[in-house]
Amino acid sequence: MAAAVAAPAFCAEPPAPxxxxxxxxxxxxSISHGTFSHSYRWFLQKILIDNGVxxxxxxxxxxxxxxxxDKDSYCGRDFDNEHCAQFNIWTDEVAGLxxxxxxxxxxxxxxxxxxxxxxxxxxxxxxxxxxxxxxxATFAPDTFTYMLGTNDLQxxxxxxxxxIRQATRKNMESMLAAAAxxxxxxxxxxxxxxxxxxNPALARRxxxxxxxxxxxxxxxxxxxQARVVYADVNPGLQxxxxxxxQAVAGMFAKDRLHPTNQGSMLVAGxxxxxxxxxxRTVALPRRAAADFxxxxxxxxxxxxxxxxxxxxxxxxxxxxxxxxxSATWMHWKTPVSREKGFTAEFSLSLGDGAANGWExxxxxxxxxxxxxxxxxxxxxxxxxxxxxxxxxxxxxxxTCTIRIAYRPADTARSICAGFxxxxxxxxxxxxxxxxxxxxxxxxxxxxxxxxxxxxxxAALDSTAAWSPAAQ
Numbered sequence: 001m002a003a004a005v006a007a008p009a010f011c012a013e014p015p016a017p018x019x020x021x022x023x024x025x026x027x028x029x030s031i032s033h034g035t036f037s038h039s040y041r042w043f044l045q046k047i048l049i050d051n052g053v054x055x056x057x058x059x060x061x062x063x064x065x066x067x068x069x070d071k072d073s074y075c076g077r078d079f080d081n082e083h084c085a086q087f088n089i090w091t092d093e094v095a096g097l098x099x100x101x102x103x104x105x106x107x108x109x110x111x112x113x114x115x116x117x118x119x120x121x122x123x124x125x126x127x128x129x130x131x132x133x134x135x136x137a138t139f140a141p142d143t144f145t146y147m148l149g150t151n152d153l154q155x156x157x158x159x160x161x162x163x164i165r166q167a168t169r170k171n172m173e174s175m176l177a178a179a180a181x182x183x184x185x186x187x188x189x190x191x192x193x194x195x196x197x198x199n200p201a202l203a204r205r206x207x208x209x210x211x212x213x214x215x216x217x218x219x220x221x222x223x224x225q226a227r228v229v230y231a232d233v234n235p236g237l238q239x240x241x242x243x244x245x246q247a248v249a250g251m252f253a254k255d256r257l258h259p260t261n262q263g264s265m266l267v268a269g270x271x272x273x274x275x276x277x278x279x280r281t282v283a284l285p286r287r288a289a290a291d292f293x294x295x296x297x298x299x300x301x302x303x304x305x306x307x308x309x310x311x312x313x314x315x316x317x318x319x320x321x322x323x324x325x326s327a328t329w330m331h332w333k334t335p336v337s338r339e340k341g342f343t344a345e346f347s348l349s350l351g352d353g354a355a356n357g358w359e360x361x362x363x364x365x366x367x368x369x370x371x372x373x374x375x376x377x378x379x380x381x382x383x384x385x386x387x388x389x390x391x392x393x394x395x396x397x398x399t400c401t402i403r404i405a406y407r408p409a410d411t412a413r414s415i416c417a418g419f420x421x422x423x424x425x426x427x428x429x430x431x432x433x434x435x436x437x438x439x440x441x442x443x444x445x446x447x448x449x450x451x452x453x454x455x456x457x458a459a460l461d462s463t464a465a466w467s468p469a470a471q
Contacts, residue, residue, distance in 0.1 A: 024055045024056065025059055027145070030088060042079050047280045098124070111124070146191060161208075175226065188227070192232045195247035232274075251390070272426075282430070292343065293462060317456045318454065338372075340463065342405070343461045344404050346366065353398075365377070369443075374435055375419040380396070402423055403421070418433060
């Protein structure tokens with residue numbers, strides 16, 4: 001079952017929306033396997049389920065290293081936890097260029113990618129040069145997701161940049177060779193290595209490796225038998241106020257290498273965009289802000305019920321640039337119901353980015369509440385936060401659209417109650433906590449100082465929780 005139509009081998013732009021991934025093999029290390037938190041694979045599967053995209057995950061492993069999440073389900077479908085991703089694995093071991101000894105942390109033993117794809121039944125020679133025969137399962141994927149390099153690049157053993165690149169090329173050649181044997185087209189998503197909070201030296205190596213993947217390896221694969229798409233999975237995870245390769249500290253486990261649930265969700269959202277897949281809906285219907293019961297206000301805020309303090313109306317936007325504290329209060333058109341939920345959407349910009357240093361201590365605060373509970377989005381020049389926790393990093397001087405929806409629980413579909421946040425069409429906040437508060441029944445926007453802070457548009461819907469209509 002084909003995942004995509006035939007196309008040029010290297011694709012710089014996102015492909016047409018996926019209809020069916022077919023047989024999907026995830027090749028990677030513990031970040032794909034799943035350690036300390038969900039793997040990005042589970043978050044990606046939720047996106048695929050929400051969008052009706054078919055998939056059949058296959059591989060020689062069928063668990064997460066942490067042992068958790070194997071029985072999770074979403075919208076009636078269990079986590080399809082099969083893959084070819086191994087804790088503590090190096091790229092040359094997957095390529096069959098180095099034998100991996102059997103240890104308590106290893107399920108790989110001496111098999112390699114050529115064995116799993118049925119290209120060879122000869123195992124990698126062991127430390128004495130002895131070869132064995134592979135008798136395990138083989139797979140014929142329609143879709144690959146490939147992310148390897150973190151273990152190599154952090155220098156856990158003696159290696160070199162050229163060895164890492166040679167092994168990566170070997171793995172890609174194996175996938176291309178397997179694709180050439182199939183009658184149906186194959187798509188390979190060549191994923192960037194995730195940014196890290198581990199140390200600056202590793203971050204530099206990761207940034208250099210990702211540049212090589214994007215600018216050299218992916219274009220060099222043109223004319224082969226599979227369609228190759230480079231997928232940068234770091235937007236939002238990469239801290240824009242730090243050097244390339246350095247990530248937001250709070251998005252990693254204590255080892256500062258493995259993304260938390262939040263980081264894994266961002267990786268999955270970025271990969272889904274590379275697949276041309278629309279954002280996750282958390283099983284909510286889609287609705288454009290223009291169809292809210294307080295419609296999107298392209299003509300400005302004059303028609304929206306609101307009160308303001310120290311604000312200037314600049315064209316169609318509210319300008320928070322005056323001296324002193326500025327604020328606006330927007331009201332629901334009709335009373336909200338916690339059983340149905342409610343939604344607010346904004347287009348906003350803040351600050352001037354790196355031009356005068358990243359301002360992290362002067363936030364725009366957006367509070368959304370129903371008169372008994374509220375949620376608080378806090379935006380600074382480099383960060384989008386929920387309360388004190390960073391959920392996304394970007395240059396907020398560039399206008400963006402943020403949607404906040406309170407969603408009641410849906411136990412039948414395994415969806416928790418709480419606030420959900422989308423940036424554009426990508427989910428960046430899931431079941432975020434609420435706070436008891438009787439002071440906010442609507443939306444409050446506050447900015448405490450003079451600066452470049454603008455609310456370009458706003459729309460509220462008191463009738464239900466809605467997911468975005470567009471990407």
